[in-house]
Amino acid sequence: MLGKLDWSAIPFDQPIPLVAGAMVLVAILGVLAWVVVKGHLPYLWHEWITSVDHKRIGVMYVLLASVMFLRGGSDAIMMRIQQSVAYQSQGYLPPEHYNQIFSAHGTIMIFFVAMPFVIGLMNLVVPLQLGVRDVAFPTLNSVGFWLTATGALLVNISLVVGEFARTGWLAFPPLSGLTYSPGVGVDYYAWSLQISGVGTLVAGINLVTTVLKLRTKGMNYLRMPMFCWTTLASNLLIVAAFPILTATLAMLLLDRYLGFHFFTNEAGGNVMMFMNLIWAWGHPEVYILVLPAFGIFSEVVSTFSGKPLFGYRSMVLATMAICVISFMVWLHHFFTMGAGPDVNAIFGIASMIIAVPTGVKIYNWLFTMYGGRIRFTTPMLWSVGFMVTFITGGLTGVLVAVPPADFLLHNSLFLVAHFHHVIIGGVLFGAFAGFTYWFPKAFGFRLEEAWGKAAFWFTFIGFYVTFLPLYTAGLLGMTRRLQHYDVAAWRPWMHVAAIGMGLLCVAVVCQITQLVVSIRNREALRDRTGDPWDGRSLEWATSSPPPVFNFAFHPDVRGEDAYWAMKQHAKEQQLEHHPEPEYEDIEMPRNSPTGFVCAFFASVMGFALIWHIWWMVILGVLGAFATFVVFAWRDHDEYVIPAAEVARIDRVNVEERRSLVSMAGGV
Amino acid sequence: MTMTATIGHAHADPHHIGIVVEHPGPASKRIVTAYGFWVFLLSDIVMFSCFFAAYAVLVGQTADGPKGSEIFEHRNVAIETVLLLLSSFTCGMASIAADVRNRFWFYLGMAVTCVLGLAFLTIEFREFANLVSRGYGPSRSAFLTAFFSLVGCHGLHVSAGVLWLLTMMAQVFAKGFRADILRRMMCFALFWHALDIIWVAVFSVVYLLGSAV
Numbered sequence: 001m002l003g004k005l006d007w008s009a010i011p012f013d014q015p016i017p018l019v020a021g022a023m024v025l026v027a028i029l030g031v032l033a034w035v036v037v038k039g040h041l042p043y044l045w046h047e048w049i050t051s052v053d054h055k056r057i058g059v060m061y062v063l064l065a066s067v068m069f070l071r072g073g074s075d076a077i078m079m080r081i082q083q084s085v086a087y088q089s090q091g092y093l094p095p096e097h098y099n100q101i102f103s104a105h106g107t108i109m110i111f112f113v114a115m116p117f118v119i120g121l122m123n124l125v126v127p128l129q130l131g132v133r134d135v136a137f138p139t140l141n142s143v144g145f146w147l148t149a150t151g152a153l154l155v156n157i158s159l160v161v162g163e164f165a166r167t168g169w170l171a172f173p174p175l176s177g178l179t180y181s182p183g184v185g186v187d188y189y190a191w192s193l194q195i196s197g198v199g200t201l202v203a204g205i206n207l208v209t210t211v212l213k214l215r216t217k218g219m220n221y222l223r224m225p226m227f228c229w230t231t232l233a234s235n236l237l238i239v240a241a242f243p244i245l246t247a248t249l250a251m252l253l254l255d256r257y258l259g260f261h262f263f264t265n266e267a268g269g270n271v272m273m274f275m276n277l278i279w280a281w282g283h284p285e286v287y288i289l290v291l292p293a294f295g296i297f298s299e300v301v302s303t304f305s306g307k308p309l310f311g312y313r314s315m316v317l318a319t320m321a322i323c324v325i326s327f328m329v330w331l332h333h334f335f336t337m338g339a340g341p342d343v344n345a346i347f348g349i350a351s352m353i354i355a356v357p358t359g360v361k362i363y364n365w366l367f368t369m370y371g372g373r374i375r376f377t378t379p380m381l382w383s384v385g386f387m388v389t390f391i392t393g394g395l396t397g398v399l400v401a402v403p404p405a406d407f408l409l410h411n412s413l414f415l416v417a418h419f420h421h422v423i424i425g426g427v428l429f430g431a432f433a434g435f436t437y438w439f440p441k442a443f444g445f446r447l448e449e450a451w452g453k454a455a456f457w458f459t460f461i462g463f464y465v466t467f468l469p470l471y472t473a474g475l476l477g478m479t480r481r482l483q484h485y486d487v488a489a490w491r492p493w494m495h496v497a498a499i500g501m502g503l504l505c506v507a508v509v510c511q512i513t514q515l516v517v518s519i520r521n522r523e524a525l526r527d528r529t530g531d532p533w534d535g536r537s538l539e540w541a542t543s544s545p546p547p548v549f550n551f552a553f554h555p556d557v558r559g560e561d562a563y564w565a566m567k568q569h570a571k572e573q574q575l576e577h578h579p580e581p582e583y584e585d586i587e588m589p590r591n592s593p594t595g596f597v598c599a600f601f602a603s604v605m606g607f608a609l610i611w612h613i614w615w616m617v618i619l620g621v622l623g624a625f626a627t628f629v630v631f632a633w634r635d636h637d638e639y640v641i642p643a644a645e646v647a648r649i650d651r652v653n654v655e656e657r658r659s660l661v662s663m664a665g666g667v
Numbered sequence: 668m669t670m671t672a673t674i675g676h677a678h679a680d681p682h683h684i685g686i687v688v689e690h691p692g693p694a695s696k697r698i699v700t701a702y703g704f705w706v707f708l709l710s711d712i713v714m715f716s717c718f719f720a721a722y723a724v725l726v727g728q729t730a731d732g733p734k735g736s737e738i739f740e741h742r743n744v745a746i747e748t749v750l751l752l753l754s755s756f757t758c759g760m761a762s763i764a765a766d767v768r769n770r771f772w773f774y775l776g777m778a779v780t781c782v783l784g785l786a787f788l789t790i791e792f793r794e795f796a797n798l799v800s801r802g803y804g805p806s807r808s809a810f811l812t813a814f815f816s817l818v819g820c821h822g823l824h825v826s827a828g829v830l831w832l833l834t835m836m837a838q839v840f841a842k843g844f845r846a847d848i849l850r851r852m853m854c855f856a857l858f859w860h861a862l863d864i865i866w867v868a869v870f871s872v873v874y875l876l877g878s879a880v
Contacts, residue, residue: 136699201710209703217692239710247717254816259806261730262721262816268728268809277717554692629834637847 003612004184009162014097020074021160050591052138053548054123057145059442061120062435064145068112068152073508075105077501080466084498086484087491098483099166100185104155106169107189110285111196112152114423117431118292119148119203122231125438126207128539128546129225131216131555131562134589136209137202139631142595144202150599151196154606158188162610165189168481170282171252173263173274178256186256187610190249195602197246204238207231216538218557222316225537226302226309229316230295233323234288240327241284248277272337279330287326289423291319293430294361297383300433301365303533304380305372308561311364318357318364325354335406344403351401355394362387377533378452382433385460389425396421396471414474417467424463432459432511440532444544445525451514458507466500469493528656536564543653549586549641552650583647587638594631598624697850704854708861711824715865718817719872726880728809735810735877738803743794744874747787748866754783755863762856768844777836780859784829791822814873821869824862831855 011017035041048056078101082091093101127135135141158164165185167176176186211232215224252274254260261269302309309315331339331347365387374380396418400406409415432455440446473493478485518525530543541563542551559565605620607613694702726735761776795815798804805815835855838848 132693136703201707205703205706205710208706209699213694213699213702215690215693218689220688220690239706240713243710243714244717247714251717251721251816254805254812260812260816261728261806261809262725262812264809267730267807267812268725269812270724270728270809273721273724277720557690625830632834632838632851633841635842 001613003608003614005161005611005613009184010160011163016078016093016097017159024156024159046591049596050142050593052134052142052589052591052595054127054135054138054141055442055546057141058120058122058124061116061123061145061148064149064152065113065115065117065120065431068108068116070508071156072105072108072113073504075101075108077505079105080494080498080501083482083485084494086482087488087494088484088486090484093483095483096163096166099481100164102481103165103168103171103185103189104158107165107193108152108155109423110169110289111193112148112155114289114427114431115200116148117435118234118289118427119200119207121296121431121434121438122207122227122234122292123203124442125434125539126210126228126231127214128441128542128550129228129537130211130214130219131538131541131551131557132210132214133550133586135206136214137206138589139592139594140202141206142592143598144199144206144595146595146599147199147202147602148196150603150606151192151199153603154188154192154195154610157607158185162188170278172278173252173255173271174265176252177264179264184610187253190253190256191606191609194246194249194253195606197242197249200238201242201246204235204242207235208239211235216551216554216557219562220557222313223557223560223562225295226298226312226315226319227292227295227537229319230291230298233319234291236323237284237288237291237326241281241288244277244281245285248274248281251277272334275334275337276330279333280327282333283330284326286423287322290426290430291322293386293427293434294319296430296434296437297365297386298361299537300379300383300437301368302561303437303535304375304377304383305369306375306534307368307372308536308564309364310367310370311360312560314360315364318360321357322354325350325357329354332401332406335403336410341403348401348403352398355398358394362391377436378447378449378456379433379437381453381456382429382436385456386425386429386433389429389460389463390422393418393421393425409474411479412474413470413478413480416480417470417474420467420470424467429459432456437533438539440525440527441530441539441544441546443522444527445518445522446527446532447518448514448521448525451510451517455507455510455514458503458510462500462503462507464500465503466497469496469500473497529660530653530657531563531660536561538563541566543649543656547646547649549588549646552583552586552646553581580651583643583650585643586641586646588641590637590639592631592634594627598627601627696846697853700850701853701857704857708857711861712865715817715820715868718813718820719868722813722817722873722877725809725813726877730808730810732808732811733803735814735873735880738798739874739878740794741874741878743790744870747790748870750783750787750790751863751866754780754787755860757783758856758859762852765839765844765849765852770839773839774836777832781829781832781836784825784832788822788825788829791818795819814877817873818869821862821865824865828855828859828862831858 035044048060051057078093079098082093082098085091091098123135123141127133155164162184165171165176165181165188167181167186167189171186171189174180211224211228251260251262255262255264255269261267263269263271263274265271298309298315329347329351331337331343332351335344335348365383376384396414400409400415400418436447436452470493473490476487476489476493478487478490527544530546531540532544533540538551538555538557539546541555555562555566601620601623603620604623605617608616608620693699757776757779759776761773761780764770764772764776798811803811805812832855835848835852838851842848
């Protein structure tokens with residue numbers, strides 16, 4: 001009846017996951033109870049859960065990423081404490097639990113923090129920057145988000161029902177095969193990634209189509225803001241790379257469920273094929289994450305230097321070059337496999353070549369700042385901090401790209417330090433920069449600068465205190481994923497890293513405080529004009545938060561930095577005397593519960609597959625199919641916002657902007 | 668200030684390359700839908716290419732089991748190919764019928780496509796069942812693993828296509844040739860034709876090249 005599921009799945013003998021799970025459960029129930037008692041449920045359902053508005057979906061993506069960041073961060077804290085106390089002792093985490101923690105940490109941070117964070121920002125900003133009213137497929141957008149949430153849910157369920165994978169975040173066979181991982185851990189891992197992977201693919205298709213086919217009048221390719229370009233590159237990579245992950249995990253699951261021999265040691269299976277396939281996805285994935293961050297830095301640096309982006313066209317070229325070359329370097333993740341010196345040399349050289357376009361970008365940002373009137377706001381601090389950190393992190397990357405060096409450093413803490421160096425310094429700093437930069441656009445008020453700066457400095461210093469010791473320990477021979485160790489020389493470095501972790505925790509507290517303080521002071525921080533930073537691209541040309549239709553009129557773009565040009569023009573032309581344009585009715589897509597209901601059935605299906613509850617699998621599949629049929633059968637997929645309503649909303653914003661222009665003395 | 672605020676045309680060509688083609692604005696729904704579906708099909712082809720790669724790597728790993736030349740029946744494969752190619756033709760007829768809003772020819776084209784698809788699936792299923800009954804199931808060797816996965820993945824796509832086809836027919840029956848239903852029909856046709864392209868690759872790589880190993 002319930003497949004492999006019985007009471008032994010709940011780890012009653014392990015207090016840590018049980019207590020953590022209970023706390024999460026209490027928190028969720030508490031929030032739910034509060035929502036229901038306060039009567040917010042209808043609002044939540046109509047305005048958020050069923051929303052197909054790209055801005056709302058973007059916000060929900062970022063919220064999901066933030067919650068999962070706390071979970072992944074807790075795993076990191078536990079690991080750092082364990083390694084700091086486990087010198088010649090077992091520490092406080094037994095090996096099977098420690099293995100689950102480092103696997104969950106990597107899986108969560110990449111798939112359920114970094115991915116939803118950047119996809120959320122792209123969702124929120126790209127249609128606004130392109131001057132359009134929504135993404136190409138609004139309902140699919142909602143489906144994509146909720147499927148990602150399903151994956152996150154399954155990972156968290158594994159905390160209390162059963163176990164998570166003990167195989168590391170990429171589940172290499174034969175360790176992840178049925179022989180060595182007979183439990184449900186790898187199944188939790190694989191199914192949650194399969195389901196959220198579908199969501200990511202949907203988001204990728206959606207954003208590629210949006211950038212290529214939905215641009216406002218005059219928004220030629222070479223007038224798009226840099227963030228739109230990096231979004232395009234990143235989502236092209238999603239479309240090209242995520243199917244590889246889907247296929248690879250499908251093969252692993254076939255091995256586990258039906259006794260196939262893709263990656264087994266018996267019957268001719270090929271373990272190293274898994275390495276090739278998973279990294280053919282895995283390396284582009286790195287650029288899927290960091291390219292949008294590059295776009296964010298481009299926007300931030302240009303805005304806060306008060307200058308157009310230096311070398312815009314070389315930036316576009318560099319972005320697309322990275323997009324292509326990122327598919328030609330995957331083998332550097334396993335130089336030690338023994339592919340031979342020629343193959344290793346080719347991939348080593350390709351890995352060094354990809355540093356060239358990245359270097360082009362760094363110089364472009366520096367030259368954008370050069371001679372500019374720089375305002376050191378929080379997003380700008382994250383950007384400058386990124387440049388310093390990413391250059392040094394990139395340099396250690398060029399070190400491990402040298403095959404002979406890699407033979408020594410492979411799977412050591414040096415490598416762990418390197419990829420945290422570039423992912424934290426690149427993606428996380430970028431996500432935080434984008435978060436502070438676009439927060440006023442999403443919510444209508446700015447974030448408190450002082451707390452933002454404190455968060456930056458604690459993260460920046462905390463990062464170096466945590467990860468520089470790991471380089472050293474790696475050079476001293478410490479391999480990754482050690483539950484305990486006997487080498488005295490490593491011990492002090494582990495202590496320093498634990499202190500750094502403490503600083504990073506303070507940084508997280510600063511971020512949360514910043515949010516709370518800003519919400520309480522929101523009236524003082526209100527952004528009335530929609531242009532709090534003196535911005536340059538079209539997202540600042542509408543109110544904050546934007547109306548559901550984004551723009552009353554499709555903007556007419558005549559050059560790069562479209563909104564900056566409009567502002568200059570307005571100051572020259574004394575806009576007050578312009579006649580009010582003729583407002584028209586606007587059609588917008590209707591909200592739909594399809595995404596949420598579909599994800600509900602996907603959760604049922606995923607859980608049932610993990611525990612081999614076959615009747616429930618069929619139920620889930622039928623439910624999901626029925627959901628789509630119901631969606632396909634509806635008669636009205638759009639509603640009309642009457643011209644009078646559009647005019648009322650738009651006039652308020654026009655008035656605010658006019659007073660700003662006259663106050664600035666531009667008239 | 669309003670959104671229609673414009674600046675001089677001097678800025679339209681900031682790099683002075685001479686030619687400025689102004690982007691006309693967002694594309695129509697029909698184009699956006701078809702374009703997005705094409706992108707999906709490309710991603711699906713990438714997924715198939717992984718199974719093709721796995722087949723290429725594992726084709727020689729027979730673990731003392733049968734080789735491709737010992738189990739492939741070219742007569743069956745030829746019939747399967749003819750069925751699929753014919754179904755592409757009838758699917759095309761159904762698309763044309765939908766474009767000219769002719770219900771009779773639409774239902775007929777779709778029904779014939781459905782029958783051809785089901786016939787294809789039946790033959791494939793019997794081939795699989797026959798192999799399994801002889802002890803040559805996917806667990807027998809890495810070669811058979813790759814064979815069953817690749818061909819089965821295509822078969823699953825055809826099954827999903829048949830389900831979609833029936834849903835499309837029901838939709839046209841219930842709602843008529845509405846604009847959104849015509850867009851879906853266009854996507855279905857693209858999907859069905861793409862499965863043919865995949866089959867051509869399956870036919871060449873699995874059955875023809877695989878027999879030579």
